[in-house]
Amino acid sequence: MVPGGRVPPPPMYRPKPLQSRPPPRRPRRSVRGWCCVSCMWLIVVLVGLVFLGAIAAGVFYVVYHPQLPTFAVTSLRLASLNISDSDAVTSRIEFTVTARNPNDKIAFAYGDIAAAFSADGGGIGDGVVPGFVHPPGNTTVVRAAATAEALTVDPVQAAALRSRKSHALSAQMDGKVGFQIGGFSSKRINVRVTCAGISASLAKPEPAAEAPAPAPAHTRHSPPRGVGGAKMTTTDAKCKLKVKIWIWTF
Template identity: 70%
Template structure:
């Protein structure tokens, strides 16, 4: 057995002093402060990471859409709606054209009689004009409904008569002969124009006819739109005989009739000398006015 060291009983074994609660050992050091000293760093030892304390969860803030965003969205939707409507309208117009082949009616001034044209010393014009206009509907399935037609005549650029023709229905494939009269009573004109009217025996005539027209297909009736018929390029002289004025008549010719009176120098001169109407084949241009656009 090995030998044991002998320790005398009179010498006590040193015992480590307990650490004070406030971090000061044996009442020493600290300089009066209450903060605990950190443990001494041991070479080669990494200190533990600080304790992670998670933050409380917060609801994300709501993003408010600005007025600019609403405006852009409205513009986008409006553009899509307009494009869609235009696309549908184009499809409907294509189907309508394929089914009915619509064509515009044609007009021609076939007869005009300058019954009276007097210019007074005070440049006042008194006149009476009797005219015949032939309207042709080339469509097979489309009829036209005309409102009252207002006709305004000009001679050498001066207004010499106004008249109104009652409205009528223009059947499909039909030629309609329109007879009417226009007059002016003490209508004052420019002195230069008045001298021109006095000095000339034949006058360059033109007429503007305004009306509202709608088309009919079976029982369907469209809304009426404004149209204007312009007729020019014909002349008329003062008739010698002035018979009583006939009433305004609108006569519809049968469908097969396609008669148009053609102008000729011999017939025009003989008609003027006998006091009859001046024949002409003056063609007219039809213009359609929708709101502020004219076609």
């Protein structure tokens, strides 16, 4: 009660406004989940490619039965070898390389092959074996020469070259080769051929042949033989072939 006998009106009730609830959020896939799925598919694809490659390699091996070619230095002639007082080597080496292709359906195509000869721990001559095509089941003989012009060597090697009459030589040949099957030609890969066990002495020129006596007019005779240096001597050098594909060597 308030003075005057009047009753104040009751306070007005105002309902509180309803707060709107935010819509429920959908769960998002984490970045880690996407990475796991991508890695899984990548692994599946790589395994599939490896599996298909293994099948193709197996079929290729069964059909063609590929074999590596073989190389040998079958003859060599040390035409000249001079060592100056300043330990400079001047030389000429004539040699023959015999390559054999044991495959029946695979041919090889070689580019120019760089050949380097060494003796007593150092190089004594460099040369180039010209490139060639090696048909299936074929034996190819290639002749080449290696030379050195005033090549400075170590004094120890120079002394060894002066003191020895017979020299133990080794050869290293680097080049590129590709194989051919029918009309298909592959890209060329690096190959290295190393040969050891070559023994050579400085060649001596053959004495001049005496002039033959004049033959009667009614007889036939063969032409006289030409006068030249010493002939090339056969060798039993053992050569190893290494094939390098990217970072792998076989």
